[in-house]
Amino acid sequence: MMTLLLWALSAGLVLLGFAGIVLPALPGTLLVWAGLLLAAWIDDFQRIGGWPLAAISVLAVIAWALDYVAGLMGARHLGASKQALIGAALGTVLGLFMGLVGVFFMPLVGAAVGEYLARRDQHDAAPQALKVGVATWVGMLVGMLAKFVLAFVMIGVAVAAYLW
Template sequence: MDPKTLYYLVAAALVMVGLAGTVLPALPGLPLVFAGMLLAAWVDGFANVPAWVLVLLGLLTLLSLAIDFWATALGAKRVGASRKAVLGAMLGTLAGLFLGPFGLLLGPFAGALGGELLHRRSLGSGDIGNAAKIGFGTWLGILFGVVLKLGLAFTMLGLFALAWWW
């Protein structure tokens, strides 16, 4: 196999794993997408993708990292979540990986709910309802972040494709 072809296959694999990583929290999604596009541009000798496009793609990658933290924090803050609820949502998301798509949907909510209940340490009247509200708000923040990152991923792919074939 030609080394160039092997590099292109590795670049495509990085992009595909990166796209999966925009949904799965254990993988650095957009940094992997960017690494794949950078590798493809390098293999081509940067003939089809100019440096300014790669700089723009790098900036979008950095933006995606900020979105990860911002969206989760926004969802949690809007409903008054504690730090334990946010940490619980992240841990619940990781645990949900092992339970398939259903686990990915319920894991962040269950983790945020558990984290908030641990934070409160007492189960007075209304505490479970408030913790559930916080769990749901945190989950919505994570979901909003995933949607934004997917939009960025496809924007990046579109920009790269335009630069490559233009």
């Protein structure tokens, strides 16, 4: 009975991790990693041993780094200001209170508003703010997609190790 509960907890952590890839309040890939580590521990690391766990851990670290790099790369590509980056972060936090639409679109709005405030005295402030907002948003979406792919690869490594 206890083993069944542990497997359910492992699966629950992985599923919660997938939700966390979309919702910035949850550490998505960390939860996927924790669920897979629990799965390995359940059978005393007999099927999912050192090498698969090392590979899963490296993938989790890469996915964690993507959280910080993807949106910044999109914004920096267009020369975003510090205010745009702060605006994107604030937009992400505000988006949490607005549901799924807010989570997806408030970083764009925050980055655009931040960039506009930084450039409000320039004649091209509005178009540049919109470009920076969209670039930040696209960077975050690409990062989210990459984290999903890495999470699926992590699961694939664990399943392959478990089956062979």
